[in-house]
Amino acid sequence: MPNVAAGASGQRATSAQIWRRRAIDLASVLVPTVLFALARTVDSNLLLLVSIMVYVVLAQGVNVIYGFTGYLPFGYVGFFGAGAYGAYVAVAHLGANAVEATALGGVAAVLVGVVLIPLLRLRGAYFAIASLAAALALSSIVSNPAVTSVTNGPYGADLTRVFSSGGSYWTAVVIVALAMVSVVALRRSRLGLLLRAVRADQVSASCAGVNVVAARTGAWLLSALLAGLAGAVYAWSISVFYPTAVFDTTISLFAIVFALFGGVGTVLGPVVGAVVLYYVYNAIGVNDPQYFQLIFGVVIVIIALFLPGGLAALALGARRRLGARRGLGGAQPVGGSDVR
Amino acid sequence: MFAEQAPSAPSAETRPPGEAGPGNELLVVDGVTKLFGPLRALDEVSLRVNSGEVLGLVGPNGSGKTTVINVISGLLEPTSGEVRLNGQRVSGLAPHRLARKGINRTFQIPKPFPELTVSENLKVAVHASRLADAEILELVGLGGGAERLASELTASDQKRLDLARALVTGPRLLLVDELGAGLSKSELDELAVILRRLVAELGITLLVVEHLLGFLEQVTDKVTVLNAGAIIFSGVLSEALADPTVIKVFIGE
Numbered sequence A: 001m002p003n004v005a006a007g008a009s010g011q012r013a014t015s016a017q018i019w020r021r022r023a024i025d026l027a028s029v030l031v032p033t034v035l036f037a038l039a040r041t042v043d044s045n046l047l048l049l050v051s052i053m054v055y056v057v058l059a060q061g062v063n064v065i066y067g068f069t070g071y072l073p074f075g076y077v078g079f080f081g082a083g084a085y086g087a088y089v090a091v092a093h094l095g096a097n098a099v100e101a102t103a104l105g106g107v108a109a110v111l112v113g114v115v116l117i118p119l120l121r122l123r124g125a126y127f128a129i130a131s132l133a134a135a136l137a138l139s140s141i142v143s144n145p146a147v148t149s150v151t152n153g154p155y156g157a158d159l160t161r162v163f164s165s166g167g168s169y170w171t172a173v174v175i176v177a178l179a180m181v182s183v184v185a186l187r188r189s190r191l192g193l194l195l196r197a198v199r200a201d202q203v204s205a206s207c208a209g210v211n212v213v214a215a216r217t218g219a220w221l222l223s224a225l226l227a228g229l230a231g232a233v234y235a236w237s238i239s240v241f242y243p244t245a246v247f248d249t250t251i252s253l254f255a256i257v258f259a260l261f262g263g264v265g266t267v268l269g270p271v272v273g274a275v276v277l278y279y280v281y282n283a284i285g286v287n288d289p290q291y292f293q294l295i296f297g298v299v300i301v302i303i304a305l306f307l308p309g310g311l312a313a314l315a316l317g318a319r320r321r322l323g324a325r326r327g328l329g330g331a332q333p334v335g336g337s338d339v340r
Numbered sequence B: 001m002f003a004e005q006a007p008s009a010p011s012a013e014t015r016p017p018g019e020a021g022p023g024n025e026l027l028v029v030d031g032v033t034k035l036f037g038p039l040r041a042l043d044e045v046s047l048r049v050n051s052g053e054v055l056g057l058v059g060p061n062g063s064g065k066t067t068v069i070n071v072i073s074g075l076l077e078p079t080s081g082e083v084r085l086n087g088q089r090v091s092g093l094a095p096h097r098l099a100r101k102g103i104n105r106t107f108q109i110p111k112p113f114p115e116l117t118v119s120e121n122l123k124v125a126v127h128a129s130r131l132a133d134a135e136i137l138e139l140v141g142l143g144g145g146a147e148r149l150a151s152e153l154t155a156s157d158q159k160r161l162d163l164a165r166a167l168v169t170g171p172r173l174l175l176v177d178e179l180g181a182g183l184s185k186s187e188l189d190e191l192a193v194i195l196r197r198l199v200a201e202l203g204i205t206l207l208v209v210e211h212l213l214g215f216l217e218q219v220t221d222k223v224t225v226l227n228a229g230a231i232i233f234s235g236v237l238s239e240a241l242a243d244p245t246v247i248k249v250f251i252g253e
């Protein structure tokens, strides 16, 4: 039992481990944030950079809900759309500035999440389908001509009054940082521990006194917040959009594939997955999205069959083979990746 | 609640079996029937367990023993009838609520969280025991193994971990499902000592489902026999073994 020996080797080893862990946590937050902040000096296409950051945040949101609860949110785009339209309503009707509107977009998504809490009583596959249905329902409510006075219905939302490519870019950087902090904190928190337990064995967790639905609700609302912020900052950066653009199911699909490809349950996996695959998509997929969706579908199947831990599992496997199996690394799967 | 309890409630051995002091009843299972579709897994089952007592629950495979535990611990809702703890109706409450009310259990096939360490397994549970986690691990014989992954434990140690996790929640009533199955003679003797200490030192009331009568009789002589979902005997273990109906059920198995 090497772990027992390590635990018994005294106070110094333990505090060294704690510092090492803190350093890893800090680096996990700072490295992506700083890289995105510097990215504009390399690539001047700010809209592209914002899109990538939006997907990084969405992939982290999927990471939070799927990695910690095992629920695959096919309707995840519902929160994104709620965030985009929350921001629009805040600007158009409440006179909010763009930053306030972005925050209110996050709040709108959390409210949608609260309404959908009953879905957390469902089992995995039923949850996936019900969340998709909820997103479609929300989309048809928002785009209904009857609510034109609120959302401008099917005629699209216009945020050009607050357009600022720099402002939306820097806000996106901040949201990326927030997403990284969320995942790191969740992993280290008691809630994270409870969710790992629930995910491993719901019956045992419940008998141990864990309120399973309450624990899942924490992860659910956090992932709703992240998607809402992403949707709001996306809306701000493109400034004119139609309901179909921000409630596009492809957005859920991309976020899920990016997260799975990078490795759910890890801190950096979804970031790497989103950056790599979005660049690939941008290079070859924009002109022919149907074709690209096919490729993504195949990627999902391949990941599910051969690489359930994503890229992070490959990295972790390589590290294991090198014999460097120490403590909690930056990339450690929370659990298996089976859908429950 | 647990901390307020007298540390040494009278043990089952010091009290004549069957003595039912009114107001002393901790658990009452009152006419519980459980249907699984057409299958009548429990048929009007009634049990009473006094505070500080140990009741054995025996019966052939599929007779409904685990179902009794599942109903009491809140994993299953009875089709009819009810469960009361200290006179208060508890059937219908979720397991996590029951854990906080002082009912906990182990599983016939242990169910630790495999990817968590032993100490993390305990950390997950709500804490209401007056014993620290380390003391509980010591008590169940897992002292020194706190940092091991649960998945690396032997089957016997996984049972101990199940027991430890239940104890952390400070149960007044502990339901133990076939703790003895698959254990060696020395492990059985050790576990019998542990169960007796739970009663004598922690004042925990036990319902012990067990196939191994030799193990059971080290913990209690009070037993209820279940067959095909119905109670066919309630009384002293030695009398159960002489009872013609009971003999028929066990020989016919």
Ligand SMILES: Nc1ncnc2c1ncn2[C@@H]1O[C@H](COP(=O)(O)OP(=O)(O)OP(=O)(O)O)[C@@H](O)[C@H]1O
Pocket: B036, B039, B041, B059, B060, B061, B062, B063, B064, B065, B066, B067, B068, B108
């Ligand atoms: N969740 C369930 N759904 C359907 N049938 C069930 C369920 N749980 C138990 N049963 C059935 O109810 C009956 C009683 O099962 P139970 O597990 O309570 O028996 P047991 O006395 O614990 O048996 P064993 O000694 O094998 O553990 C069996 O016929 C079993 O197949």
Ligand SMILES: [Mg+2]
Pocket: B065, B066, B067, B108
């Ligand atoms: Mg059983």
